[in-house]
Structure formats: structure tokens, C-alpha cells
Amino acid sequence: MSFNLVQEEVRQIHQRTGFFVLANRVRNKGTTVSILQSSLYLVFGIALLAMNFNLIQEEVINNNKSAAKRLGIVKNDEENEENCKFIHELISLCLQIAYTTRMLQLALCSLYLLFGIVLLAMSFNLVQEEVINNIKSVAKRLGIVKDDEEDED
Numbered sequence: 001m002s003f004n005l006v007q008e009e010v011r012q013i014h015q016r017t018g019f020f021v022l023a024n025r026v027r028n029k030g031t032t033v034s035i036l037q038s039s040l041y042l043v044f045g046i047a048l049l050a051m052n053f054n055l056i057q058e059e060v061i062n063n064n065k066s067a068a069k070r071l072g073i074v075k076n077d078e079e080n081e082e083n084c085k086f087i088h089e090l091i092s093l094c095l096q097i098a099y100t101t102r103m104l105q106l107a108l109c110s111l112y113l114l115f116g117i118v119l120l121a122m123s124f125n126l127v128q129e130e131v132i133n134n135i136k137s138v139a140k141r142l143g144i145v146k147d148d149e150e151d152e153d
Contacts, residue, residue, distance in 0.1 A: 068074040
């Protein structure tokens with residue numbers, strides 16, 4: 001498919017939908033829409049969408065609070081302040097415990113990895129010594145090295 005065909009298809013999509021299409025360059029009635037302009041258009045749209053989600057979330061929370069107050073599930077704001085303080089302290093304590101637990105897990109994991117690396121290094125050292133001894137014995141059998149020659153380790 002040649003570039004001109006792709007460019008024409010992009011133009012048709014833009015005319016049918018009215019949306020900008022990301023491309024190298026798109027010609028639209030004498031004006032040029034670059035990738036930067038298309039990206040800004042998309043970023044602005046995403047920002048508006050995020051703000052809408054935030055507003056809807058706040059509206060749902062407020063509706064649920066008012067419904068809970070009408071049903072008697074939640075008490076007045078003055079009584080809730082004391083409960084909120086207690087819950088806030090409880091959550092703070094739980095977060096501190098979780099943080100301490102995470103630090104302990106991290107320390108134990110680090111020690112486990114360090115121990116594994118040490119064992120791996122020791123294994124490589126043992127394998128290296130075994131390979132050296134085997135090569136020496138093969139060299140002695142082939143007569144490359146005399147039996148009198150002993151390497152000091």
C-alpha cells in the first residue's frame with residue numbers, strides 16, 4: 001500500500017468521523033494537522049474524561065452518604081467525627097504494622113538472596129577445582145605433564 005493511499009484513507013476517516021487520526025501528516029482542507037496537535041487533542045480529551053470520572057465518583061459518594069444517613073446506617077457528622085478519629089488511628093496503626101512487616105520481609109528476602117549467592121559462588125569454586133584436578137590427571141595420563149610436577153595451590 002503506497003503512502004498516498006494511506007494518506008487518502010486517513011482523510012476519509014477524518015471526514016466520516018470528525019476525529020483526528022494519528023499519522024505523520026494529515027491534510028485537511030488546506031491545513032495540516034501534525035502529530036503534536038493530535039496528541040494534544042487526545043491529552044485534553046483524556047484529561048476531560050478523568051475529571052468527569054472524578055465528578056461522578058464524588059456524586060456517587062455524596063448520594064451514598066445521604067442515603068445512609070436517611071436509613072440510619074450513618075449517624076450525624078458530630079458523632080461521626082469521634083468515630084472517624086478512632087478509625088483514622090486504627091488505620092494508621094495498621095499501616096505502621098504493615099510497613100514494619102514489609103521491612104522485615106525485605107530484610108529476610110535480602111538475606112535469603114545473599115545466602116543463595118554465597119552458595120552459588122561456593123559451588124562454582126568447587127566445580128572449578130574439580131575441573132582443574134580432572135584436567136591435570138588427563139594431562140598426566142597423556143604425558144603432557146610429568147608426575148613430578150606438582151602445582152602449588
